[in-house]
Amino acid sequence: MDMYSENVLDRYRSPRFRRELASAALRAHDVNPVCGDDFTLFVQLGPDGRVVDASFTGVGCAISTASADMLCEACIGKSLDELRLLDKDFAYSLLGVPISAVRAKCALLPLKVLKLAVYSHLGQKLLEKEGEFG
C-alpha cells in the first residue's frame, strides 16, 4: 500500500508533463506487452545541448504514469550525457516509494523509453557525422 503515496497518486491523476512536444529533437515509444502500458517520450534540446522541455503521451498504471511524469520533470536542464547515465535507482528515487519486484517493469518503462530516445538520437548524430566524412 505504501506504493500509492499521495505524490504518486497526484502525478497519476494530474500529470504535469502529459502532452505532445511536436518539435522535440528526441522521441521514442515503447510498450510493456504484459500490462499494455504504452508511452512516447519527447525531449527538446536547447542551443547548449541541454534539455529545455520534456513530455510524454500514452497510457499506463499509476506507477508507470507517475514515473513518466517525474522523469520528464527531472530531465530538464540535463545534458545528453547526463541522461545517458541515469539508472534505475534514479527512477526509483524519483518515485520515492518501495516498488515490489512485480511492479519494477511499470516503474522503469519510462526510463527505458527515455534511454531509447537518447541512444537513437546519438546514433542518428553519429550517422550524420559519418556522412560528412563519407
Added chain:
Amino acid sequence: MVGLIDVPRVRADFPILSRKLPNGKSLVYLDNAATTQKPVQVIEALSDYYRSYNANAHRGLHALSAEATDAYESARKKAAAFIGASARETVFTRGTTESLNLIAYSWALANLRKGDVIVLSQMEHHSNIVPWQFVAGQTGAVLRFIPITPEGRLDLASLDSLLSCAKLVSVTHASNVLGTINDVAAISRRAHEAGALVVVDAAQSAPHLPVDVSSLGCDFLAFSSHKMLGPMGVGVLWGKRELLDSMRPFNYGGEMIREVSFESSTFVEPPLKFEAGTGNVGDAIAFGVALDYLSEIGGLGAVREHEKQLLALMLESLDSLGAVVFGPSDVHERAGVVSFNLPGVHGHDVASVLDGEGVAIRSGHHCAMPLMRALGVAATARASPYVYNSLDEVDYFIASLKKVKRVFGSGGL
C-alpha cells in the same frame, strides 16, 4: 444447501488456504483461472507415488513398475470417464498448450494445404492462436476469426461464410477472459456440415462445468490438470479414435515404438503412440485423485451451481461499484471468470491494492492480446473463483475494491 459444495469442509482440505501472507493478511485466492490450489489428497498422492511405488510405467516386469503402470492407466481411465470418453482415445500431455500443439504438428501439418481455412475465434487464448499461425505459415493455410458481439458472445451469424473452405475449427469452450460459455455443440454441427474438424479448448470449461465429448460433438478436446485441483505439468488430449489412428506421432523415442531396427521403426497404437519418452506418471496419478476429489465433493454439477452463486454476487456487487464488467451478464452464460475494470484505475493498480489486502487476482491481457484489442482495452483485472471460495470471500473482495476506489479517489479520474 442440498447439492451444493460444503465450503468449510472443502477448505479444510487445502493447506495453502490457511497460510498467512508476508503482510500478515489471510489469503483470499481468486486467481483460479490461472491455476487452482491443490487439496491434501492430491499432494499426498504425489508424495505417496514417490515414497511407495515410483518406477517407470510400461517398462519393467518388477512389482513397482506394475503398480506404477496400473495407477497411471487407472488415472487415464478416470480422465477419460470425466469427459465421457474411452481411455484408448485419451492421451496424456503436459497440458492444454501441448495438446493443441500435438494436433497442430501431427494432424494439421500433415493434412492442410495452401488455401485451406482454419477458423478460430476472437476470444481465444494465445495457446489456441499461435500454434495455428505456425501451421498457417508452414502450409499456406489461412486463419479466420469468429467475431464477438459487444456483450462478449461469439457472433455466429457469419459462421457459415467463415466455414467456406474450412478444414479445421478450433474454439474455446469457455473464455478465460470473458467467462462466456460457447455453444460448441452448434459450432461442431455446422463445422461438420462444412467438412471441417472441430477442436475444443476446454482448459476453462472442464474445471467448472460438466463436459461430455459426445454431446459437444467435437473431434478433439484439450484440458489441463492444474486448473482443476491437479498438479502442473499434466493435461489431456482427447481425440476420436480413427483420427488418432491416422495421425503421425508427435514426438519420437521410447515408449511409443512397437519395433525398432537401425533403419526404421513401427509404432504402438494410440494413446501411447503420442506419449514418447517417460511419462509424467506421478502427476498423472495425482491428477486422477483430483478428479476423484471433484466427484466426491458433489461433482461438476455441484461445482457449477456453487460458482453460479458466487458469480451472481460478484456481478451484482461489481455493478453497484460502478465497475465495467466484460462478458455476458447472465450467470447461466458464463463460467467462473469475471474480468472488469474500475474506471480510471489500471488493472495492475487494482491487483496491487488487492494484493495488499490478501486478495489474489490477475491483471493484464490474460494471454489474449487480440481479444483485448477487440474489446478496446489495454488490460483488465480478473477474478476467478472455485470450489473453496465462499460468499464471504466475495464480500471481502468487494470491500477491498472499495478500498481501491478510496485510494484512487472516486472523482476526477
